[in-house]
Amino acid sequence: MRSRLLSLAAFVASAVIAGSAVAQEKQVHVYNWSDYIDESILADFTKETGIKVVYDVFDSNDILETKLLAGGSGYDVVVPTGPFLARQIQAGVFQKLDKSKLPNLSNMWPQVTERLAKYDPGNQYAVNYMWGTTGIGYNVDKVKKALGDTPIDSWDVLFKPENAKKLKSCGINILDASDETFAIAMNYVGKNPDSKETKDLEAGGKVYSAIRPYAKTFNSSAYIDDLANGDVCITIGWSGDVLQAKNRAAEAKNGVNIEFVIPKEGTYMWFDNLAIPADAKNVDEAHAFINYLMKPEVIAKASNYVQYANGNLASQKFIDKEIMENPSVYPSEEVTKKLFTISPYGPKEQRVLNRVWTQLKTGS
């Protein structure tokens, strides 16, 4: 009995010692999207700086925002998307970046930084990590079988009920991200995609209610696998996700051939950005981490892995040719002009939006 007690005491003591040792070690707590980095970058960062990375992932902006708004999240670097970033800045969630600690800012791409300023006026709080578009991902063979030779280059493919009806049997997924899907639909019916007017939102909603009977699922993460497995043949999806599905299908050699297209009517352009919460404990380490990610060869490695475009101009010469030359990742000038961004929704507008969206999803 006594020996047991002794060993217990020894265990507790060693745990306490180990705990204090950890507390002294330099570390940075990073909260990023799932499947969104080449993990070797984290190991390289630790090797170079001696700062340990505690890495954690999420799969929706809503979850990130709820943790940030509750306060005391314990994270030092987080990666919110544009409109969420804007609202969180307004709520006082973030601290201003100390640009003297971020010399690699000179590598950034002005075109992206300028657009990001819509969410972060003066670029004071955030640095772009990756950006992309929300377009159509589809299974080439199944869609061809359903629609014949209709060219897949327009939202008509999905939003015209007669097309959606033909696609029903092979599976339609709608991205469950109401702010983006509504902006796209409002743009499609000729309204301002950034409108927050109830009547415009309702006009956007009508696009979806017309095709609701033919939609199989509404989700924003499981659709990657569904598309790769052939359970879904067409989806509104994020560029990198669809390319991941394409790769997974190619790896599985299951005969599923997937493509992504930016429709000619234009679409939503989003930015995922690095920011530091106001209550972060390891502020210096957070700056070091962000600065490291702005090194051209490092962020190029990340882009090569996740297949998203980044906001770092200097990195472009390190990015794989097939990604740089893929117009669905780095679109042409002409297409880029048609891409739009949206400002954040206020609480009342958000309620109208999500109410219409829930109604659509549940069919009630």
Place this chain on the structure above:
Amino acid sequence: MAVAQNSDGQGKGGLGRVFVVALPYLWLVLFFVAPFFIIFKISLSDTAIALPPYTPVFEGFGAIQDFVSQLDIENYIFLTDDPLYVKAYLSSLRIAAISTMLLLLIGYPIALAMARASASIRPTLVMMVILPFWTSFLIRVYAWIGILKPDGLLTLLLQAVGLMGPEDQVQIFRTDTAVFIGIVYSYLPFMVLPLYAALEKMDNTLLEAANDLGCPPLKAFWRITFPLSLPGVIAGSMICFIPITGEFVIPDLLGGADTLMIGKTLWTEFFGNRDWPLASAVAVILLILLVIPIMIFQNQQKKVA
């Protein structure tokens, strides 16, 4: 003698007894009443783009009057205005009621068979009912995705035995049927164990007597076994019905976009709309709805005791 013992107990163990009685109440206050009042308080405030995302925030007792004057019940009025919430509550209660019936229909024969099995294998049977708990609940629900999805195990099985053509696929995943399957599977032990406990302690000589007096087995079941197992039936039903009503994980993973349950609605309010006050109001009403079955349960327990 009895009197002496009694006064003795009060003299020496008085404080100890108070402590023992107070402990569960303390637990209840700390982990139920206090959180409930925090939720209730938030449900009376308004959303704001701030940290935390609602106003007014309770800051010290000096401002208490000011604080109270800013509270209002508009969130509750909103809940009754919009048919979505009423529909979601009703749909949750419907799904919980149907699931509980199914659980009873499936769980009762299992419990009865266990109780009638020879005493030597009963512990093994109970063990088998409990065994699934050794695997994470979430993983077990995910396993059902693998079984039910269109190209999943069920389709493969039906195709292999020839009940389905090679082109056909089971269309269960992401429907209400899948939700029922997931719920019945997950909650079955919670139904079987109370039923088994009630049936196991039943006096079998009663059935022998019925048999001797010429009562057919089925009638004996309805007149003796079932009434005697009623406490188990009610306990099992309540233990299942109450959490199923607020279930979120199973409908989210297995249900379709049109599966409407209050747990999912609450999630949207909290995460999608960032409307903590309204989400809190939804939670308070859910609790009030569930207090009724809980009280029935308590009443029944008292009768048994």
